Amino acid sequence: MIMEEREKESSSGVKIKAEGVNLYYGRFQALKDVNLEIKERMITSIIGPSGCGKSTLLRCFNRMNDLIDGVRTTGSIVINDQEIMDKKIDLIKLRKKVGMVFQRPNPFPFSIFENIAYGPKVHGQTDKNRLSEMTEESLRSVGLWDEVKDKLRNSALDLSLGQQQRLCIARLLVVKPEVLLMDEPCSALDPIATEGIEELLHSLKKDYTIVIVTHNMQQAARISDETGFMLLGELIEFGSTVKIFTTPSDTRTENYITGRFG
Amino acid sequence: MERHFDEELRELEEQLLRMGALVGEMISLSIKALAQRETGLITVVREKEDEVNRLHIKIDELCLRLLALRQPLAVDLRFITAGLRINSDLERMGDLAVNITDATRPLLEEPPLKPLIDIPRMSEMAANMAKESLNSFLKRDTKLAKAILNQDNEVDYLKDQIFREFLTYMMQDSSTIKRALELILISRHLERIADHACNIAEDVIFMVMGKDIRHPKLQR
Numbered sequence: 001m002i003m004e005e006r007e008k009e010s011s012s013g014v015k016i017k018a019e020g021v022n023l024y025y026g027r028f029q030a031l032k033d034v035n036l037e038i039k040e041r042m043i044t045s046i047i048g049p050s051g052c053g054k055s056t057l058l059r060c061f062n063r064m065n066d067l068i069d070g071v072r073t074t075g076s077i078v079i080n081d082q083e084i085m086d087k088k089i090d091l092i093k094l095r096k097k098v099g100m101v102f103q104r105p106n107p108f109p110f111s112i113f114e115n116i117a118y119g120p121k122v123h124g125q126t127d128k129n130r131l132s133e134m135t136e137e138s139l140r141s142v143g144l145w146d147e148v149k150d151k152l153r154n155s156a157l158d159l160s161l162g163q164q165q166r167l168c169i170a171r172l173l174v175v176k177p178e179v180l181l182m183d184e185p186c187s188a189l190d191p192i193a194t195e196g197i198e199e200l201l202h203s204l205k206k207d208y209t210i211v212i213v214t215h216n217m218q219q220a221a222r223i224s225d226e227t228g229f230m231l232l233g234e235l236i237e238f239g240s241t242v243k244i245f246t247t248p249s250d251t252r253t254e255n256y257i258t259g260r261f262g
Numbered sequence: 263m264e265r266h267f268d269e270e271l272r273e274l275e276e277q278l279l280r281m282g283a284l285v286g287e288m289i290s291l292s293i294k295a296l297a298q299r300e301t302g303l304i305t306v307v308r309e310k311e312d313e314v315n316r317l318h319i320k321i322d323e324l325c326l327r328l329l330a331l332r333q334p335l336a337v338d339l340r341f342i343t344a345g346l347r348i349n350s351d352l353e354r355m356g357d358l359a360v361n362i363t364d365a366t367r368p369l370l371e372e373p374p375l376k377p378l379i380d381i382p383r384m385s386e387m388a389a390n391m392a393k394e395s396l397n398s399f400l401k402r403d404t405k406l407a408k409a410i411l412n413q414d415n416e417v418d419y420l421k422d423q424i425f426r427e428f429l430t431y432m433m434q435d436s437s438t439i440k441r442a443l444e445l446i447l448i449s450r451h452l453e454r455i456a457d458h459a460c461n462i463a464e465d466v467i468f469m470v471m472g473k474d475i476r477h478p479k480l481q482r
Contacts, residue, residue: 217335218333221335245335245336245339246335246336246339246340246472247336247340247472247473248336253336254336254337257335257336258334258335258336258337258338259265259267260265
């Protein structure tokens with residue numbers, strides 16, 4: 001039944017719609033006319049060999065590429081009916097709504113509590129009780145509360161890598177985002193911690209739209225509802241994960257996922 | 263790019279083809295035993311069955327090992343799952359050849375009921391379908407696989423014809439009942455062998471094209 005649900009055509013709404021996205025690092029074109037629709041409250045994974053543009057595409061969704069010199073982007077990306085390529089949009093607001101988790105956990109060198117409270121404070125929350133409640137709530141939602149509730153004042157850097165990554169996810173959730181972008185969130189973690197994150201993503205998808213870039217095809221197959229395969233800056237194939245991993249339409253997708261190249 | 267995995271997949275393919283060749287021999291020998299009234303061939307079929315059963319288990323183990331250790335995807339996944347199904351189809355075909363010899367043994371103890379024409383024809387068709395189904399697997403040839411599916415109607419038609427013919431014999435002379443029933447059973451076994459060849463052909467089409475063509479009338 002669960003597999004059937006994963007296979008069926010989703011009727012849920014489109015959260016992110018990218019049309020004709022091109023991106024250049026100087027003269028090098030890293031994304032070539034990418035078109036895709038990321039559906040609401042689903043996990044979408046982007047796979048492809050190193051350098052195919054999957055992380056670049058992910059960073060388009062919260063305009064993180066703006067931080068890199070010499071980047072030029074064209075095309076349209078609409079999130080919740082808002083064109084985010086518009087130069088005038090408020091990037092702080094965008095990144096609050098579209099949060100990101102990176103390859104290596106990157107907690108601030110503060111206490112566990114301060115890591116979580118940092119976001120709400122920046123966004124104007126000063127009530128200490130409210131901050132405590134928010135911290136507990138977000139740590140619970142990533143399954144970390146019982147492990148750290150007695151050491152909230154300890155440095156976040158003392159946690160295991162798996163715990164640190166969950167802390168980073170909790171740090172995002174506390175500012176109430178709608179989209180979670182994950183760039184290889186498990187590549188620095190051991191299999192047990194990886195399983196923990198995967199279970200967490202599964203439980204988060206009822207409230208969030210999740211886009212994950214991963215090198216680990218089995219991970220994409222395990223957790224995502226839809227999968228896109230990228231090669232040399234192009235989105236070669238996009239569709240239900242079950243279809244992509246059992247009967248892909250494009251030979252290049254087939255060759256990549258069966259390990260014949262890449 | 264040649265992968266180490268490809269060698270393992272080739273091993274699976276070779277084992278399946280070996281099993282297919284053995285099963286093909288079993289089918290031909292079982293019918294030869296009947297048509298040429300050679301009791302000795304029945305023992306040969308039995309001996310081959312032992313080897314087929316050993317391969318049945320070995321191929322299943324190989325498929326499970328590849329699924330567990332390689333976690334195959336896409337065409338590799340379809341190849342291995344098709345391999346599992348083809349394996350059980352072949353084993354069933356071997357069993358049916360043994361069933362034919364079981365029905366043949368009592369027949370050879372009595373004078374022939376009539377010169378056999380349709381049964382050898384049917385057996386030739388069924389054995390040919392079995393052989394071609396493995397060829398379509400080896401060559402990934404979906405055209406050949408589809409051609410096999412088209413032959414099935416003819417085999418079914420022959421089975422019905424054989425049934426009608428022996429029914430007449432039984433109605434006319436009750437002393438023919440035992441022999442006629444055994445021969446009807448044999449035609450039934452041959453029809454089942456052809457059905458298994460069709461299953462293999464369907465698996466080949468799924469393996470190559472990723473398209474499940476079984477149960478065409480089913481609404482999906």
